[in-house]
Amino acid sequence: MSYSAIIVGAGHNGLVAANYLAKAGGRVLVLERRDFVGGACITEELFPNFRVSSCSYICHMLQGKVIDDLELRKHGLAIHPVNPYRFQPFPSGNYMLRWHDEQSNTEELKRLSPNDVEGYGHFQDFMRRAATIMHRYFLESPPTLAQVTEDVRGTPDEAVWERMLTGNMRDLVEEHFESPEVRATFIDAEDAGDTRAPGSIISVAYNDTDMFTDDRNFGIPHGGMGGITQAMARAAESLGAEIRTNAVVDRILVRDGRAVGIELAGGERIEADVVLSNADPKRTFLSLVDENDVAPEVIRSIRRLKTDVSYLKFHAALDELPDFTHYLGNRYDENFLVQVRICPSVEYFQQSADDARAGRPSSSPVMHIQIPSVLDKSLTPEGKHVMSIWVLYAPVRPREGTWDDLREQTGEQLIDVIGEYAPNFRKSVRDWELFTPQELEERVGLTDGNIRHLDITSAQIFSNRPSNLFNGYRTPIENLYLCGAGTHPGGEVTGAPGHNAAHEVLRDWEEI
């Protein structure tokens, strides 16, 4: 049997693409190597009766258009809003809450550091403009950097864009805020992996596009992030798409320069008019495609792609919530603990980046803690909780020893650090598990455990993602498209690469 489209991988972007192609009348087959769909957008029972979003854990950038087009709510998606979306305690006993609205944030700053209220206004204005420049092209074919420069020329965004290309987050934060704790609240570098890296503003602005997400689409999906991809799979199947799990694609078949189908690990061959790969660009071109089917300069450009910046993911089953009452006093509300950030200073953040670059687990782990069971009681037995932590940064491979040698002590260190803020924490932990880049690669199939398939840096955005040798989602192999996070606009659970890739395929079908 032949299909109009085969999609390699049932990550959320593969499922989004499947929906659009099936809706347009295509015969679509999705092949997923694991025994469940979702890629890095999944829920797993890592501890008996405790379910957890084992990779991504916050739905903050899933595009409203994708939610609506796929009718995900009709297919079961429900999102628990999170507001405040972050509580950040400091060793001094102070804390900062981050809310979705600027007025509430201004009130927080008045309490923490009144002198920083004005700087906050300017900082927010800058970041909104920066995020707008990134977001404007999200659901379009990627522009070149030159086109973006043309688009902002003569507008107030021109200076912002120049600073995004050449400036860095550390200068930006230090210029706008004077309190060390407020600076610690706003410092970030994301995939730039260094607060002083030129272009780090771009890496942060990419994630800050979540400021344009509707409040009702920003939060914790009921049942974990797998709730998103389960809804996407149901939507695709309702449109006639077929989804096969435990289906490892061994190679993409190319005849006379055109993709014609795939071969599964067991040897089964399936033909299709087009093949879309949801696997990352390195995996697609360095292991699924025969090197002889691609020009050497394409292979060289793929090898050069950066997957250098890595993170850890820690999970724990808890008997009780960590005790942060001494920070919040009368204001205590357990809803404030849904997301907690540990980052006491700019220097602490930078140290985590420096350690990772030196090839060692961080001595100052920056932690984004989430306790979704505060909002979603379906995840755990009654009265118990589940916690996940996204930890910045980690070397892809440690310089000395292996992750197998370092996993235990690295996880124990994270528990110790949280204990400095919440004294009951260690005794509340029933069990824990740490995913290093090695586990992320083995479990999810992410090259180097890269959570966004490729680092999101100034060199790997827009038409340079993954390579300017590609024409958007079309690869140099005719009828082979990429549709995953390694394409424009990038990683996170956005649905945008899947949306855009499917539309390029549909445009090509119209031309035939």
Ligand SMILES: Cc1cc2nc3c(=O)[nH]c(=O)nc-3n(C[C@H](O)[C@H](O)[C@H](O)COP(=O)(O)OP(=O)(O)OC[C@H]3O[C@@H](n4cnc5c(N)ncnc54)[C@H](O)[C@@H]3O)c2cc1C
């Ligand atoms: C630890 C971690 C934390 C994160 N936190 C967040 C967060 O909180 N919020 C957020 O929005 N984003 C987060 N992200 C990023 C986000 O999850 C990813 O960028 C996004 O899910 C990638 O989606 P995708 O569909 O493009 O690719 P993937 O999810 O990687 O899916 C690719 C799929 O292809 C399959 N595949 C690969 N090779 C083959 C093959 N040969 N045959 C068959 N199938 C194959 C894989 O098994 C996988 O299912 C996080 C990611 C990780 C790993």
